[in-house]
Amino acid sequence: MINPDLRYNMPVESPNRCCVVVPGLLVPVRPRVQVLEDMAVVIEGEKITEVIPRSEARRRHADADFVDLPGHVLLPGFINMHTHSAMTLLRGYADDLDLQTWLNRYIWPVEKKFIGPEFINDGTDLAIAEMLRGGTTCFNDFYFFPEITAKTAIRAGMRASIGLPILDFPTVWAGNADEYLEKGLEVSACWEDEPLISIALAPHSPYSVDDRTLTRVADYSRSLDIPVHMHVLESSWEVGESQRSHGKPTLGRLADLGLLNRRLLAVHMTQLDDVDLVTLSDAGVNVIHCPESNLKLGNGFCPVSRLLDHNINVSLGTDGAASNNDLDLLAECRIATLLAKGVASDPRVLNAFQALEMLTINAAKALGRASELGSIEAGKLADMCALRLDALCTTPMYDVVSQLIYSAASRQVSHVWVSGRLLLEDGEFLHMDIAHITDRARRWASRISSGTRPTGVQVL
Amino acid sequence: MINPDLRYNMPVESPNRCCVVVPGLLVPVRPRVQVLEDMAVVIEGEKITEVIPRSEARRRHADADFVDLPGHVLLPGFINMHTHSAMTLLRGYADDLDLQTWLNRYIWPVEKKFIGPEFINDGTDLAIAEMLRGGTTCFNDFYFFPEITAKTAIRAGMRASIGLPILDFPTVWAGNADEYLEKGLEVSACWEDEPLISIALAPHSPYSVDDRTLTRVADYSRSLDIPVHMHVLESSWEVGESQRSHGKPTLGRLADLGLLNRRLLAVHMTQLDDVDLVTLSDAGVNVIHCPESNLKLGNGFCPVSRLLDHNINVSLGTDGAASNNDLDLLAECRIATLLAKGVASDPRVLNAFQALEMLTINAAKALGRASELGSIEAGKLADMCALRLDALCTTPMYDVVSQLIYSAASRQVSHVWVSGRLLLEDGEFLHMDIAHITDRARRWASRISSGTRPTGVQVL
Numbered sequence: 001m002i003n004p005d006l007r008y009n010m011p012v013e014s015p016n017r018c019c020v021v022v023p024g025l026l027v028p029v030r031p032r033v034q035v036l037e038d039m040a041v042v043i044e045g046e047k048i049t050e051v052i053p054r055s056e057a058r059r060r061h062a063d064a065d066f067v068d069l070p071g072h073v074l075l076p077g078f079i080n081m082h083t084h085s086a087m088t089l090l091r092g093y094a095d096d097l098d099l100q101t102w103l104n105r106y107i108w109p110v111e112k113k114f115i116g117p118e119f120i121n122d123g124t125d126l127a128i129a130e131m132l133r134g135g136t137t138c139f140n141d142f143y144f145f146p147e148i149t150a151k152t153a154i155r156a157g158m159r160a161s162i163g164l165p166i167l168d169f170p171t172v173w174a175g176n177a178d179e180y181l182e183k184g185l186e187v188s189a190c191w192e193d194e195p196l197i198s199i200a201l202a203p204h205s206p207y208s209v210d211d212r213t214l215t216r217v218a219d220y221s222r223s224l225d226i227p228v229h230m231h232v233l234e235s236s237w238e239v240g241e242s243q244r245s246h247g248k249p250t251l252g253r254l255a256d257l258g259l260l261n262r263r264l265l266a267v268h269m270t271q272l273d274d275v276d277l278v279t280l281s282d283a284g285v286n287v288i289h290c291p292e293s294n295l296k297l298g299n300g301f302c303p304v305s306r307l308l309d310h311n312i313n314v315s316l317g318t319d320g321a322a323s324n325n326d327l328d329l330l331a332e333c334r335i336a337t338l339l340a341k342g343v344a345s346d347p348r349v350l351n352a353f354q355a356l357e358m359l360t361i362n363a364a365k366a367l368g369r370a371s372e373l374g375s376i377e378a379g380k381l382a383d384m385c386a387l388r389l390d391a392l393c394t395t396p397m398y399d400v401v402s403q404l405i406y407s408a409a410s411r412q413v414s415h416v417w418v419s420g421r422l423l424l425e426d427g428e429f430l431h432m433d434i435a436h437i438t439d440r441a442r443r444w445a446s447r448i449s450s451g452t453r454p455t456g457v458q459v460l
Numbered sequence: 461m462i463n464p465d466l467r468y469n470m471p472v473e474s475p476n477r478c479c480v481v482v483p484g485l486l487v488p489v490r491p492r493v494q495v496l497e498d499m500a501v502v503i504e505g506e507k508i509t510e511v512i513p514r515s516e517a518r519r520r521h522a523d524a525d526f527v528d529l530p531g532h533v534l535l536p537g538f539i540n541m542h543t544h545s546a547m548t549l550l551r552g553y554a555d556d557l558d559l560q561t562w563l564n565r566y567i568w569p570v571e572k573k574f575i576g577p578e579f580i581n582d583g584t585d586l587a588i589a590e591m592l593r594g595g596t597t598c599f600n601d602f603y604f605f606p607e608i609t610a611k612t613a614i615r616a617g618m619r620a621s622i623g624l625p626i627l628d629f630p631t632v633w634a635g636n637a638d639e640y641l642e643k644g645l646e647v648s649a650c651w652e653d654e655p656l657i658s659i660a661l662a663p664h665s666p667y668s669v670d671d672r673t674l675t676r677v678a679d680y681s682r683s684l685d686i687p688v689h690m691h692v693l694e695s696s697w698e699v700g701e702s703q704r705s706h707g708k709p710t711l712g713r714l715a716d717l718g719l720l721n722r723r724l725l726a727v728h729m730t731q732l733d734d735v736d737l738v739t740l741s742d743a744g745v746n747v748i749h750c751p752e753s754n755l756k757l758g759n760g761f762c763p764v765s766r767l768l769d770h771n772i773n774v775s776l777g778t779d780g781a782a783s784n785n786d787l788d789l790l791a792e793c794r795i796a797t798l799l800a801k802g803v804a805s806d807p808r809v810l811n812a813f814q815a816l817e818m819l820t821i822n823a824a825k826a827l828g829r830a831s832e833l834g835s836i837e838a839g840k841l842a843d844m845c846a847l848r849l850d851a852l853c854t855t856p857m858y859d860v861v862s863q864l865i866y867s868a869a870s871r872q873v874s875h876v877w878v879s880g881r882l883l884l885e886d887g888e889f890l891h892m893d894i895a896h897i898t899d900r901a902r903r904w905a906s907r908i909s910s911g912t913r914p915t916g917v918q919v920l
Contacts, residue, residue: 091855092862096811130852295802296866298809325866326853335795342755349758351556392590393786395551395898396905402552406756406785411871438855445856 018064019043019420020057023074023386025400029360030375033353035400041074043382046195046419050378067422069386072414073400075356076375077137077383078329079363081288082229082267082317084143086115086123088130089444091321099235099297107322110448111144115172120148122440128156129432130327134410135385137418138363138373140265140288140317142202142229144173147187150197156432157423159383161367163202163229164188166217168209177213185220196419198367200227200265205234206250207241211257218258227263227286227367234268235299251276260285265366267317268293269307270300277303281310286366289358291336293319304340305349315363330410333359337405352405382420387412478524479503479880480517483534483846485860489820490835493813495860501534503842506655506879510838527882529846532874533860535816536835537597537843538789539823541748542689542727542777544603546575546583548590549904551781559695559757567782570908571604575632580608582900588616589892590787594870595845597878598823598833600725600748600777602662602689604633607647610657616892617883619843621827623662623689624648626677628669637673645680656879658827660687660725665694666710667701671717678718687723687746687827694728695759711739720745725826727777728753729767730760737763741770746826749818751796753779764800765809775823790870793819797865812865842880847872 021043026036028051040057042050042064050057058066094106120143131139141149142163153160164184166177174180184201191197201217203209209217221228233239233250242250254260262284269287272280280287289302307314316336318327333355340350364374372381387404391412394403416424423430481503486496488511500517502510502524510517518526554566580603591599598619601609606622613620624644626637634640644661651657661677663669669677681688693699693710702710714720722744729747732740740747749762767774776796778787793815800810824834832841847864851872854863876884883890 089856091858092867093858095859095862095866096808098806098808102807126852126855133852292798295798296807298801298805298807300805301802321867325862328853328869331791335798338752338755338795339799341758342761345758345760346558347562347756347758348556348558390898392586392593392894392898393788395586396549396901398551398553398905398909399555402555402785406555407552407781409788409869409871411869434852438850438852441856445858449858 017044018061019067020061020064021067021069021074021384021386022054022057023069023072024389025073026051026376027073027075027356027401027404028376029076029356030377041376041382041384043417043420046381046421048376048378048380048382051376067415069415071390072386072388073404074376074384074386075135075404076360076373077385077416077418078135078359079315079367079373080131080136080139080318080327080329081265081315081363081366082290082319083127083139083141083327084320084322085127085139085141085149086120086143087320087322088126088327089119089123089441089448091325093322093448095325112172113451114444114448115144117145117148119444120145121152122437122444124149124152125156125432125437126441127321127327128153128158129429129434129437131329132156132158132416132424132429132432133413133427134328134330135387135413135416136327136329137383137385137416140200140229140363140367143320144171146184147190150191150194154194154196157196157418157421159196159418161198161200161227161229162188162191163200166201166203166209166213168213177209181213181216181220198226198369200229202229205231205238206254207238207245211246211253214254214257214259221263222258225263225368227265228259229265229267230259231268232266233271234294235297236271239271251279255279255283262286263368268299268302270294270302272303277306277310277312280307281312284313286313286315288317288366289314289336290317290319290332291339292332293323295335295339296323301339301343303343304336305344305346308350308354313362313365314358315366316358328410329359330404330408334405352399352401355405356401382417384417385413386415388414477504478521479527480521480524481527481529481534481844481846481877482514482517483529483532484849485533486511486836487533487535487816487861487864488836489536489816490837501836501842501844503877503880506841506881508836508838508840508842511836527875529875531850532846532848533864534836534844534846535595535864536820536833537845537876537878538595538819539775539827539833540591540596540599540778540787540789541725541775541823541826542750542779543587543599543601543787544780544782545587545599545601545609546580546603547780547782548586548787549579549583549901549908551785553782553908555785572632573911574904574908575604577605577608579904580605581612582897582904584609584612585616585892585897586901587781587787588613588618589889589894589897591789592616592618592876592884592889592892593873593887594788594790595847595873595876596787596789597843597845597876600660600689600823600827604631606644607650610651610654614654614656617656617878617881619656619878621658621660621687621689622648622651623660626661626663626669626673628673637669641673641676641680658686658829660689662689665691665698666714667698667705671706671713674714674717674719681723682718685723685828687725688719689725689727690719691728692726693731694754695757696731699731711736715739715743722746723828728759728762730754730762732763737766737770737772740767741772744773746773746775748777748826749774749796750777750779750792751799752792753783755795755799756783761799761803763803764796765804765806768810768814773822773825774818775826776818788870789819790864790868794865812859812862815865816861842877844877845873846875848874
């Protein structure tokens with residue numbers, strides 16, 4: 001199924017070699033609000049085993065491989081909580097259009113004509129490269145052919161939460177809701193022993209999946225204890241649609257179907273009233289905020305500061321590159337922080353450290369993996385990134401966390417580790433063939449441009 | 461007055477040497493909505509003399525210096541319409557605070573203690589370097605010691621519109637409004653023969669300058685035909701303040717004082733009603749939009765799409781790095797575009813090309829210099845930038861203007877020319893000593909950190 005020239009180029013490495021990373025500054029995220037100097041992070045195999053003073057590390061681990069990073073800050077890897085990875089191949093294909101034109105004349109016709117395993121593989125490869133380059137070490141994906149997304153992530157050494165897509169209508173991937181669900185659960189069974197891959201159920205949205213199927217989703221989510229990744233209340237249209245089709249509001253319906261709980265990853269959430277905030281808080285629902293996508297599609301504003309006031313767990317997603325148009329999570333975080341202040345008319349809300357938590361530990365919590373991911377602490381998986389701090393835009397420096405959130409560019413990311421394995425070193429990919437990946441992306445664009453650019457009205 | 465170790469390191473170059481730039485793609489901005497292939501831009505001295513097919517350029521200018529840039533897009537240089545350049549030295553010094561705390565406890569005490577010619581020189585150098593690195597070729601500045609800002613810009617080869625600051629209260633620069641005005645006009649007389657420098661009058665805001673002085677400003681602006689650069693209606697507080705202090709709304713007062721005309725560069729403008737839009741349109745006022753600063757300070761939303769509906773000329777500014785926290789105009793433009801769609805609840809407003817116009821030709825118009833700046837056309841000054849298009853985040857490419865506005869990072873800027881002089885080549889500065897500039901910035905930060913970090917309440 002996979003094109004034979006797709007290269008599995010991850011070398012076999014000694015799995016338990018001890019490595020000590022010695023950054024200029026360490027922002028572990030947990031313990032909270034700390035910037036540490038003169039510290040070292042010890043990695044053995046896939047885990048962080050110690051966070052100790054440098055001098056102690058040099059004494060106790062003299063034989064280890066040392067990675068000295070003066071002038072850098074070391075952070076937990078960022079977690080992108082909402083992607084349609086393979087859509088990088090449609091980046092910039094159609095912009096500045098109303099939603100219906102965008103979907104009917106551009107996105108759906110292209111998806112119908114081109115999506116298949118090879119498209120998914122090539123688009124996901126490009127997405128993973130872009131994400132790694134910007135410090136992202138894990139992505140929570142939602143697209144067709146999830147088994148290809150998983151395979152591509154494993155090959156790249158990237159961590160992923162793979163959504164099993166579920167819709168009421170047929171697509172290239174499945175014919176009806178039952179088939180989506182069964183096919184998804186079937187392919188996901190292969191990843192049980194894959195440490196880089198976890199799964200989520202991904203019913204598209206409350207308006208595109210019926211009660212019967214959502215009840216099955218809720219049952220599976222409970223019995224398997226896995227997240228439900230769903231677009232919820234993305235636009236104002238959904239508010240009326242739920243009343244029209246189901247005689248109740250969206251959140252009331254999801255509650256009745258058993259979906260409003262700590263396993264729900266509710267993406268977008270731009271249409272919330274005061275009562276909704278209490279409901280979400282009580283239920284422990286996780287909100288995934290995608291500010292660039294919400295703005296670009298004119299869908300409204302997620303009330304982030306009010307969510308935080310209600311102790312609702314908020315993390316960040318870029319959404320797909322067809323509606324963003326990049327996978328730069330640090331830039332997304334900056335917009336999220338600025339927008340939260342703007343929407344609240346208060347410069348004090350969502351401070352720089354809270355923003356950094358949204359990029360890291362909050363996302364780990366949402367995935368139900370706060371004990372393994374989201375901070376640099378002994379016992380956690382070694383998913384980390386380092387950024388150079390010597391760029392013009394981060395000079396001078398008074399507060400490293402402010403500088404990261406309000407000034408740093410993702411291009412300053414120099415090193416990235418996933419599960420203890422160094423994937424990016426001094427900005428260079430160690431295990432991905434970038435020329436090959438970008439070349440394939442360009443070939444897709446050229447096929448897509450010549451094959452589908454609408455010349456007249458093409459309603460699917 | 462200037463520290464003797466400040467180096468004037470711009471080499472003397474042959475001024476009229478012919479240079480031909482041959483980019484992969486050319487987006488000249490004017491003529492409108494065109495992406496040109498196989499074109500060459502001929503520069504002689506400080507001007508663009510021809511935009512012609514490559515083959516013709518190679519035939520007719522065989523002896524010229526050719527700069528071949530395959531895989532790049534060539535654009536007019538970006539114009540940053542609102543800066544307080546030297547405040548780069550305070551980047552990240554104080555964030556996430558309410559306005560009064562930020563000003564009273566952080567910004568004003570530091571300004572009082574540290575601002576002087578050397579601070580302005582060093583901060584402006586850092587700002588210019590950051591701006592050039594991101595494709596900005598001209599900045600419209602507003603700060604103390606404008607003669608130092610001008611000198612620093614000239615030394616760097618950067619184009620600047622220098623605001624002459626005017627306030628009713630004493631600062632390090634002058635004691636009262638008359639002194640500000642006279643001192644400003646006096647120092648600016650030195651730049652009459654400086655092609656890189658133009659001037660503007662910069663009364664701080666309607667609430668900090670009285671009627672008598674604003675009338676003088678209006679008179680000078682008219683007689684000298686120079687812009688008035690002013691913060692106007694930045695926050696909701698100003699709406700009530702104008703009624704309380706003057707018994708009329710801000711725009712009514714400015715109209716009465718003779719300031720509401722095509723020379724006014726009204727910065728921020730977050731508090732506008734329907735009548736205001738008509739007033740501004742009829743008067744030909746230019747709006748300078750600073751979305752990141754407005755968001756970060758929680759000051760409200762400038763209604764950009766409605767301004768455009770009223771044919772009001774809108775361009776972009778980053779504001780100072782103390783409230784942004786960078787001078788990345790391309791990123792500012794992305795936020796402006798996304799935010800305009802979000803605020804209008806319409807993904808079609810402020811499309812990618814309109815956004816590019818805000819970065820270039822609209823700014824040139826606002827400065828009264830649309831015949832010289834803002835597009836790549838024969839007869840205009842050769843202020844241009846080139847970006848590499850081979851980054852992951854701009855791959856693949858369907859539409860170069862969409863890609864620029866929604867995906868490209870300012871780090872992709874490779875070449876920058878100001879007045880025909882190449883200042884940045886393949887991302888490297890040709891005439892600025894960056895290590896020296898960043899070293900000086902770090903020394904300032906260390907002095908400022910140790911000297912002023914508030915330990916208790918310090919109200920100025």
